[in-house]
Amino acid sequence: MTSTPCNAAPDETFHKWTPAWSPDHTDPGLPPITLITDTRDEPAYTTTALAAHQPRLGRIAVHPTPLATAPAYLAHDLIRALGKHLPPPDIDPPWWTGNAEDSWRVAAAWTQALSISHYVICRAHRITGRHLEHLMALRELTRIRLTLVISGPTPPALATILNAVTRHQIDTFEDAHQHLNQDPSPRAPASYPWWHNTPFPAPHDEPWYELPPCPRRPPGAPDETTISSHCTPNRLSSADSRPPAIALPAHTHPDTPSPHHETVAQRIHTRIAHPVHAAAVAIRSLTGYSTDQLPQLTIATSQHPRADLPTNLPDWARLLQDAALIYTDLQQYIRHDLPAHMTGENRPFRFGARDRNDVAHATETCHLVAARVRRARQRS
Template sequence: MISTHSSTAPDEIFHKWTPAWSPDHTDPSLPPVTLITDTHDQPAYTTTALAAHQPEHGRIAVHPTPLATAPAYLAHDLIRALGKHLPAPHIDPPWWTSNADESWRVAVAWTQALNISHYVICRAHRITGRHLEHLMALRERTRIRLTLVVSGPAPAALSTTLNTVAHHQIDSIQDTRQHLNADQAPTPRTLASYAWWQRAPFPGPHDESWYELPPRPRRPAGKPDEVTSSTRGTPTRLSSTDSQPPAIALQTFTRADTSSAHLETVAQRIHTRVAHPVHAAAVALRALTGYGTDQLAQLTIPTPHRPRADLPTDLPDWARLLRDAARIHTDLQGYIRHDLTDRLSGEDTPFRLSAWDKNDVAHATETCHLVAARVRRARQRP
């Protein structure tokens, strides 16, 4: 609970959600955990579980990375299963990928924003006790259905956890198939509303088209230099059309009912290549409006009580979802004060970007093959 006393310490005011779970605080109304036991490690169980991966029905199947024991790794596996790519091994990773708490906040934000209702975890006997605790914390926060597929005897950590929560067990392939199809929505979500399901190639090919961002708005004021630094300290300047092949200019967004093939391509790239929801939303707004990374932290989004804002209310569906995902993550970070009035709560400010975040947004912009608009200086009179 957040205290409203005037002398409350900052750490108590801004309370971040962390992937901490305790059996003593488990909500008994959550859907029971399903344990599928594959005693003899038959391939049919894993094949059936992976075939249950149907994002249009809100069901995601995850095959954890073998022998990956670091606390953040299972969160990364969930993020990848949602169609988001982390940087390739030869690319300096964003700071948050090595932080377990932040990685799980990213997984929670995407889970809620994408309306995921069911996770199926294959080879669950290989995940560590720490991973299991984080997964149960995600279940508590998002209220998802959770199915664990275990090949062979259940490890001690899993048995101990299941003894503290409501669960049921399945031990036949017929019951497994019936269970995994039981939550199938009668009317799946239309692909037209989820353009990113048509994934862009990752990484982007060298001959991929580049797009030039719309002209930078004059307000809010800021420093327009797009200088970024990698985690190894190597200075990197965001590419401009002066150093890249001719780019296709993106027009400033005007109405949600106007679409273009260029923006659809950009949407697919962002949803595929940018794994952090705040960074993805930032790149999307840059592509639609031309704002620089230095301006993002000052922008406001519409809220029910404060409809006037810097950003339009009628964003395209794909960008509005990213905006919502960013807001969920901002809330998980503890930056939204629900105990204050709407004007002071911070609900309308989705981008709280540190220096590292600005670097990551700039790199993500370039990863999507987007370049800053050229500065067109007026001619000086002789």
């Protein structure tokens, strides 16, 4: 086991969390990295590691995409291992998936919001040096336990990183099996209802839901045709081919959940990988707000107790909102020493046109449609 260098002084001008790591900024108080060495590349090691995947216990096993070198790929693998799908190849992806820093912020936000405490990374010898550095940065931020399964010789990039951190090495299958099957204290939210995934993409005969009527305040335009992030028409089914939509009731009380909303919650978890977009669709399903209204919505604060968003959200929606707030804090530092209304902290959906478009597309991906606008009759 090696010693860990001392922490360097934090950068007071740091505004965004980036997946950057260096040996000089390693926290000696982090749990040691467990290194499982499988020099003969025996399939039993990988099989046992993948079987250790227990989201309810906060333990996630990840099999990285083979030969993937783009900086965002490992973050996408972590997001998928959390049960969240990115769009299939024939659908234009949301803008953030091509950005490594945003992808790692998404992975970090879900890791913290879902109380993930342990990542098991299979075939870690195939991960690039940059991916390893991003993974180390995630470990520093979230303080997770990290197990790396090395199926073959340890590459130089990984050896360099391991020399800078505290580690524990396991060399036998029996010890690896015991380590991977330890029962940690449950940390995942007990009320988290979505570990059972819904189909993705949605089957063509899946029921559609109509959002509650759009509130009049704050003012906003009704939703119109959705376009993809590359400004091309989406490939969702047309309105003419959809079955009649089931009207969703507006949210009234968290103790009386609608079974329809529970179905919607499972769709949101499975089909929306970005925490802010997932929280936005959840609020739309409960309140009917349009995508134009979302950036104007406020939450209650001590200085401004009146708010647009309900305070008694169901647990599944509150958890999504927590994940969105974590992502927002990672995306841009907020001055917590100032009143929330002066920094924008009381506005949970601070996004621009491309985010609104992605939220609109995600809404339809979950087979949700805006309520039909019922125009008042003209008096003769």
